[in-house]
Amino acid sequence: MRWRVDPEAGPIFEQIADAVMAALARGELGPGDKLPSARALAEELKVNPNTVIRAFELLEHRGITETRRGLGTFVREDVDVDALKAARLREAARRYLAEVRALGLGLDAAQAALEEVERKDGTRA
Amino acid sequence: MVLELKNVAKRYLKTPALSGVSLTLAPGQVVGLLGLNGAGKTTLLKVAAGLLLPDGGEVRLLGEPPRAARGQAVYLPEHSPWPERTRPAEVARLLAGADPRFDPARYRELAGFLEVPDRPFAQMSKGQRARANLALALARRTPLYLLDEPLAGIDLISRDRILKALVHEWRAEAAVLLSTHEVSEAEGIFDRAVFLKDGRVMLDTGVEELRAQGKSVVETFKEVLA
Numbered sequence: 001m002r003w004r005v006d007p008e009a010g011p012i013f014e015q016i017a018d019a020v021m022a023a024l025a026r027g028e029l030g031p032g033d034k035l036p037s038a039r040a041l042a043e044e045l046k047v048n049p050n051t052v053i054r055a056f057e058l059l060e061h062r063g064i065t066e067t068r069r070g071l072g073t074f075v076r077e078d079v080d081v082d083a084l085k086a087a088r089l090r091e092a093a094r095r096y097l098a099e100v101r102a103l104g105l106g107l108d109a110a111q112a113a114l115e116e117v118e119r120k121d122g123t124r125a
Numbered sequence: 126m127v128l129e130l131k132n133v134a135k136r137y138l139k140t141p142a143l144s145g146v147s148l149t150l151a152p153g154q155v156v157g158l159l160g161l162n163g164a165g166k167t168t169l170l171k172v173a174a175g176l177l178l179p180d181g182g183e184v185r186l187l188g189e190p191p192r193a194a195r196g197q198a199v200y201l202p203e204h205s206p207w208p209e210r211t212r213p214a215e216v217a218r219l220l221a222g223a224d225p226r227f228d229p230a231r232y233r234e235l236a237g238f239l240e241v242p243d244r245p246f247a248q249m250s251k252g253q254r255a256r257a258n259l260a261l262a263l264a265r266r267t268p269l270y271l272l273d274e275p276l277a278g279i280d281l282i283s284r285d286r287i288l289k290a291l292v293h294e295w296r297a298e299a300a301v302l303l304s305t306h307e308v309s310e311a312e313g314i315f316d317r318a319v320f321l322k323d324g325r326v327m328l329d330t331g332v333e334e335l336r337a338q339g340k341s342v343v344e345t346f347k348e349v350l351a
Binding site: 046049 | 333339
């Protein structure tokens with residue numbers, strides 16, 4: 001997977017943790033997969049190794065990864081991918097709905113727009 | 126603490142360069158020293174290195190006055206300190222013989238990582254020069270690295286390489302104090318940022334904490350130093 005962070009967009013350790021959860025939700029990462037070492041990832045992102053360690057700690061705290069002594073950090077076998085997927089979908093829906101409301105429109109318009117986009121662009125996506 | 130500055134003052138003739146500067150660096154910390162030209166960044170680094178004596182206050186390097194703890198800190202000046210006609214590998218050989226902390230194997234690894242060309246300094250671009258100087262500085266195994274503007278005025282690829290080398294060489298027992306005004310590129314590698322203006326510390330803060338408050342280091346730089 002491709003890693004990216006934006007130092008202007010909030011704490012970097014949260015962005016790294018979010019990137020792992022997004023990759024899991026999209027199936028780019030799966031249960032049992034090994035994450036890069038904190039040092040290698042820090043180097044790739046040009047961030048402080050402590051920041052990556054903090055991100056891994058957050059993921060471990062959330063029950064998403066585990067550290068195997070001497071081997072590295074792995075996605076847990078029992079990670080609930082469906083829950084991650086659902087949470088991400090809700091988050092995207094929340095953003096979409098906020099925009100719909102800002103336009104003064106309601107659920108019907110939102111639904112119609114989704115269906116229209118699906119019809120026109122769906123095959124491309 | 127690797128480095129402790131307490132209420133440090135430094136004047137050049139009558140012009141104050143540092144006033145009431147307090148600052149600590151713990152092992153493993155990478156701290157950005159941020160400020161515009163003339164803010165006192167170089168003076169602060171030189172005082173920390175023991176190259177300048179403060180007019181007031183206290184400096185402790187591993188608990189000792191910097192001159193007693195000489196050799197425990199590497200100071201990398203902004204401009205190349207080596208003779209123009211020498212090659213970096215020659216400087217490395219010289220340092221290996223003169224400084225027991227200089228690790229030739231580490232230098233070779235760093236020179237490879239930073240793609241240091243094998244030619245005299247006189248024939249190098251600014252970026253190549255900066256990479257060579259950093260390799261020579263980091264090859265010394267010390268608890269403190271004081272780097273003065275290692276990113277200033279060099280090409281994008283060299284800056285990228287230098288930041289990667291700093292992460293690559295990061296050690297839990299060594300601290301880095303790095304002055305720069307290239308904030309947006311370097312801020313990712315900092316634990317903390319110290320904002321210096323007119324010789325005073327305006328703000329000393331954890332950068333992730335700053336981001337958690339919805340502020341960016343770049344914005345804060347403009348805000349604090351304007």
